[in-house]
Amino acid sequence: MNTTRIDVSFRFLLNLNNINPQTYFFIFVDMKWENIIGQQKLKNLLLSSIEDNRVGHAQLFVGEEGYGTLAMALAFSQEILSRENATAAQKVEHLNHLDLHFSFPIFTEKNISLSKRYFTEWREMILKNPYSSFDDWTNYLDSEKKQFFISAQEAEDMHAKFALKSFEGGSKILIIWRADKMNEEAANKILKFLEEPPKKTYIILCAEKIDNILPTILSRCQIVEVPRIEDTDIKTYLSSKFPDADVSQIEAAVGQARGNLNDAQKILDTGSSSNEFETLFIQWVRNAFMAKKKPEVLRAIIRWSHEISTWNRDKQIRFLEFCTETFRLALLQNYASPNLVYRKLDSNGFGWDAFSTYISGANIEAILDELTDASYHISRNANAKVVLTDMGIKLTRHIHKKAV
Missing domain, CATH: 3.40.50.300 (P-loop containing nucleotide triphosphate hydrolases)
Known part of the structure; x- marks a missing residue:
């Protein structure tokens, strides 16, 4: 040159x-x-x-x-x-x-x-x-x-x-x-x-x-x-940058990215935006279900919270946002709106359809409140181990609350 x-x-x-x-x-x-x-x-x-x-x-x-x-x-x-x-x-x-x-x-x-x-x-x-x-x-x-x-x-x-x-x-x-x-x-x-x-x-x-x-x-x-980028604009861009990607892959990436071009590109590059988040979410939910009959599982939730507490604060908050969105999608799945569900968790044999039946109007508000409170306290420099452990254990109560 x-x-x-x-x-x-x-x-x-x-x-x-x-x-x-x-x-x-x-x-x-x-x-x-x-x-x-x-x-x-x-x-x-x-x-x-x-x-x-x-x-x-x-x-x-x-x-x-x-x-x-x-x-x-x-x-x-x-x-x-x-x-x-x-x-x-x-x-x-x-x-x-x-x-x-x-x-x-x-x-x-x-x-x-x-x-x-x-x-x-x-x-x-x-x-x-x-x-x-x-x-x-x-x-x-x-x-x-x-x-x-x-x-x-x-x-x-x-x-x-x-x-x-x-x-x-x-x-x-x-x-x-x-x-x-x-x-x-x-x-x-x-x-x-x-x-x-x-x-x-x-x-x-x-x-x-x-x-x-x-x-x-x-x-x-x-x-x-600066608002989120329109889905149509991201879709047009991804189609030109990833010509070998299937239309379904691009549409899934656009839906999951929610107006964030950086996230959309990562999803197509890696095939998944957050494998680590998905694994930990599934681990948390499975432990929450088992805790009702096996109280000793609470120790696993404590270990789970300690692992996440080693991350920096921004990553912890992003994980909580991922959990919030996943519960919201499960609610849509349960209320017969699968066309709006752009992401379903299926790794490690996780049963998305069965899990979704447990998320309803009876418990979604309490679950989202816990996630919002945890995010707020972590953003204010609260002890992440304490906050996440408390939130993780409370899910064991909310997850079993049945719709009236």
Whole structure:
């Protein structure tokens, strides 16, 4: 590959991170508007805000990563910078524009918690898939059990970078990926940044939910809701990317992904989105059924809860969401709506039809309440072993409650 095509700023960034240009020149993320899957209404809205000069200095893109929050933020940034400099588009596609900065969750290592230490790895992941999730990121670093967050140290580093003049004389943009992972000290420092932003500065926060973001930060941002991607758009995309997949496989993946492109691709890539979750769900339900006649099985539920408690908090919450959706599907199956059941558990000889008969209006509310409460307490740093054990044992009572 002829590396003379690489512009000067790209060489500078590669040299700074000890990256071989010949290795990475071919990798780029094409974040032109037309290449974002679906979301046409939102794309038009954002383009209009730029056309009409109505772009606030602080934006908060809210939605799951698989809906395209980061992809949308990158396209938005590319549009702003390209209108100032015609060469900006390609630099943004390579994630090497010197006036486009990124901040993202990382773990503390040797008392340092700065995302720039792992920018090369994060960049690699996003270039391959801008719809990557937070779990993908922790897996990418093989650090699922470590606590990832955005620190006050990171916020101070951003302040220092934005105190400098723009490299290209135009706007400077900061994208904070998973801003809902900021700790309180970092959030307060970012708040000050939002209150007194340098000139020609845009700050784009990406978050899955607003629950863990300070109300004072929310009040200073234009909130952009990124909705789930329409099923038809995901289906069209998957059909082109996976030409050998059966229509039934694609439709099952679309139904299970529920508007999340990242999940849909994983389902088709692996054949199942959550084999581990399915195995543990079945184990839990079987123990719950046996506990009525064999109280000693409760020890198995305790071991089950201890296994899940070794995961990081985000994975635990995802598992609880999987359980919630599975119980909902079982209820639909029981109430003669099998056409709405896009996923049936059948591994290890599990009898889905027989199990579904136990999920009814008599117990579904109590079961879902337990799952919701467990998710809430875990998100608030409660002891996962205690929470999951309590929830696991309570299912043994709810599962046997018969419909009137």
